[in-house]
Amino acid sequence: MHTLSKLQLSEMQFYIFPIKTYNMKKVKIELKDWDYECGDGCCYMFGTNITVNGVKSNNPYDGDSVEQALEFTLKQLGFEVDIESKYQENYNIEELKKFLERHG
Secondary structure, three states: OOOOEEEEEOOEEEEEOOOOOOOOOOOOEEEEEEEEEOOOOOOEEEEEEEEEOOEEOOOOOHHHOHHHHHHHHHHHOOOOOOOOOOOOOOOOHHHHHHHHHHHO
């Protein structure tokens, strides 16, 4: 059984709880921006590359999607991944049009 220690500063009292340590592996995640403009300047692309523990994603757009970034990262760490994405389905198109007219 763990016991709590008590630390008193002025009128305030703080309780120090024991911290359980876990055997945690260190993970190195590198996020690197990239961009590309074609020779005639008519197109411009950009994204983020993800590297986890020295393994670079083959998909240069993984870093642009939260789902893809999490899936790649967790798989590299040895997890089986099942991501459920829930997005608001009822976007108000008229409100969006008004917003774009004001700020567009």
